[in-house]
Amino acid sequence: MACELYYWPTIQGRGEFVRLALEQAGADYLDMARLKGPGQGVEAMMRLMKDQAVTRPSFAPPFLRDGEVMVGQTAAILAYLGPKLGLAPQAAADRAWLDQIQLTIADLVAEAHDTHHPVDLEAYYKDQKPEAARRAEGFRGKRIAKFLGWLETVLARNPAGPEWLVGARLTYADLSAFQVTEGLRYAFPKAAAKTLKATPKLVDLADRVRALPNIAAYLASERRIAFNEDGIFRHYPELDP
Amino acid sequence: MACELYYWPTIQGRGEFVRLALEQAGADYLDMARLKGPGQGVEAMMRLMKDQAVTRPSFAPPFLRDGEVMVGQTAAILAYLGPKLGLAPQAAADRAWLDQIQLTIADLVAEAHDTHHPVDLEAYYKDQKPEAARRAEGFRGKRIAKFLGWLETVLARNPAGPEWLVGARLTYADLSAFQVTEGLRYAFPKAAAKTLKATPKLVDLADRVRALPNIAAYLASERRIAFNEDGIFRHYPELDP
Numbered sequence: 001m002a003c004e005l006y007y008w009p010t011i012q013g014r015g016e017f018v019r020l021a022l023e024q025a026g027a028d029y030l031d032m033a034r035l036k037g038p039g040q041g042v043e044a045m046m047r048l049m050k051d052q053a054v055t056r057p058s059f060a061p062p063f064l065r066d067g068e069v070m071v072g073q074t075a076a077i078l079a080y081l082g083p084k085l086g087l088a089p090q091a092a093a094d095r096a097w098l099d100q101i102q103l104t105i106a107d108l109v110a111e112a113h114d115t116h117h118p119v120d121l122e123a124y125y126k127d128q129k130p131e132a133a134r135r136a137e138g139f140r141g142k143r144i145a146k147f148l149g150w151l152e153t154v155l156a157r158n159p160a161g162p163e164w165l166v167g168a169r170l171t172y173a174d175l176s177a178f179q180v181t182e183g184l185r186y187a188f189p190k191a192a193a194k195t196l197k198a199t200p201k202l203v204d205l206a207d208r209v210r211a212l213p214n215i216a217a218y219l220a221s222e223r224r225i226a227f228n229e230d231g232i233f234r235h236y237p238e239l240d241p
Numbered sequence: 242m243a244c245e246l247y248y249w250p251t252i253q254g255r256g257e258f259v260r261l262a263l264e265q266a267g268a269d270y271l272d273m274a275r276l277k278g279p280g281q282g283v284e285a286m287m288r289l290m291k292d293q294a295v296t297r298p299s300f301a302p303p304f305l306r307d308g309e310v311m312v313g314q315t316a317a318i319l320a321y322l323g324p325k326l327g328l329a330p331q332a333a334a335d336r337a338w339l340d341q342i343q344l345t346i347a348d349l350v351a352e353a354h355d356t357h358h359p360v361d362l363e364a365y366y367k368d369q370k371p372e373a374a375r376r377a378e379g380f381r382g383k384r385i386a387k388f389l390g391w392l393e394t395v396l397a398r399n400p401a402g403p404e405w406l407v408g409a410r411l412t413y414a415d416l417s418a419f420q421v422t423e424g425l426r427y428a429f430p431k432a433a434a435k436t437l438k439a440t441p442k443l444v445d446l447a448d449r450v451r452a453l454p455n456i457a458a459y460l461a462s463e464r465r466i467a468f469n470e471d472g473i474f475r476h477y478p479e480l481d482p
Contacts (some may be wrong), residue, residue, distance in 0.1 A: 003308070029291075034393040039319070048268040050470055052398070055398045055399070055400055056338050056341075056395075056398075057391070057394060057395070057398070058341070059345045059348070059387075059388070059391050068334075069334040069337070069340055071334070071338065072341050072345075073336040073340070073341045073344040073345060075316070075340070075344060076337055076340040076341040077337075079320070079337065079340060080333065080334075080336075080340075092321065093309075093312070093321075096310070096317055096318075096320065096321040097297050097312065099316070099317040099320060099321075100297075100299070100313050100314045100317040103314040103316060103317055103384070104300045104313075104314060107300070108413065110351060110361075113361075114355070117327040117381075118355075118359050118360050118372065118376070119359050119360065119372050119375040119376045120375060120376070120379050120382070121352075121379060122379060122383065131360050131372050131375075134361060134372075135359070135361070137359045138360075138361050138362060138363060142363065143362070145301055146300075147300070150298070150300050153298060154297075156296070157293070157295070157297075158297045159296055160298070230302040
């Protein structure tokens with residue numbers, strides 16, 4: 001049976017980290033809120049979120065239904081799916097390291113989001129522009145370099161070599177590292193270009209992921225939603241002067 | 242061999258979620274940055290963070306050293322430790338649910354932090370007070386109720402009953418739910434009191450955790466650092482009018 005991904009249908013957002021893993025694995029999945037059949041679409045997702053018969057409800061999308069199992073929170077979904085999709089190592093210590101990397105990437109994603117929503121999560125960007133400018137300044141000036149520099153260090157110190165983040169094989173963290181690199185390039189093209197000059201191994205990793213046949217096919221397909229200003233990585237030129 | 246926890250020595254912060262799990266399990270652990278022997282103290286932690294021989298460095302504290310294994314990121318540390326400490330279920334689907342709850346609690350913790358640091362992570366609260374007031378307004382008015390309401394729903398829908406969050410046994414998520422309840426009561430006493438009236442099962446859970454013999458002993462000991470205004474849950478009366 002196909003597993004069902006539930007996420008907002010018009011943005012990459014946090015759901016994209018799950019989509020990339022499913023796509024790379026060639027998994028049989030349905031991106032439910034983007035479909036139009038019975039029990040599909042955004043309305044069906046909202047109904048499911050409010051369904052009192054669901055014993056394990058998610059706080060927010062994305063969440064996944066895999067037969068009887070429902071799981072939400074991006075990093076938890078990936079930790080659950082990783083072994084099934086062949087995108088996670090076997091040993092507990094290696095799984096913990098993979099989880100740690102994914103959670104650090106999640107922190108970067110959260111900070112990228114906060115650049116356009118620093119003081120009011122439920123208001124529009126246009127209603128918090130001065131605050132966003134200040135938040136983005138620190139993000140551009142220090143935080144991006146700290147996060148990407150950490151990923152570069154992880155690659156440089158990998159005893160198996162700098163090809164992948166964890167050991168000698170592709171994991172979902174590599175796909176996620178690609179995604180944040182793409183997102184930063186879209187949202188903060190100037191700051192990202194500058195920072196990425198100092199992280200050649202990460203740039204190589206992103207290139208390697210982009211060239212994976214399944215990922216390349218996905219990126220070229222209509223299934224890949226374009227970055228836009230409703231997502232997490234938004235390009236507001238005034239935030240990347 | 243004792244496992245070593247590395248975290249800032251003067252605050253509860255994110256390290257407290259790990260401390261509570263170790264304490265409840267009666268684990269043999271050293272809170273390294275709080276000790277004064279050779280290889281201990283904050284300076285030793287900072288040296289370890291910069292040590293180029295560490296192949297799996299953490300982006301930030303907390304991190305744990307358990308023999309040869311090093312793991313950082315609160316939720317990853319707990320996912321790693323949980324099974325060893327008897328604070329996690331066996332089945333993969335149940336582990337995923339536990340992870341999902343922990344990550345949702347982590348989101349609440351991050352939002353609590355952002356109430357006093359909305360626009361500049363590296364500046365003081367006093368340098369972003371108007372922005373903090375605006376961020377705190379939304380946090381008090383909507384977000385606390387949404388997060389705590391979700392935890393209440395998780396308890397109410399647990400097929401094994403509302404005693405614990407996951408199944409019929411204590412897990413580290415219960416300890417974490419207790420911790421955020423305590424933190425919110427400290428930081429936002431008025432808003433928390435109001436919100437917690439609508440979440441009686443969560444209040445009962447927090448009381449149940451507080452009364453666990455190992456937790457009660459820990460809370461009464463000098464090992465429990467008091468909440469303070471260097472931590473994540475800070476009491477600024479102007480943010481809880």
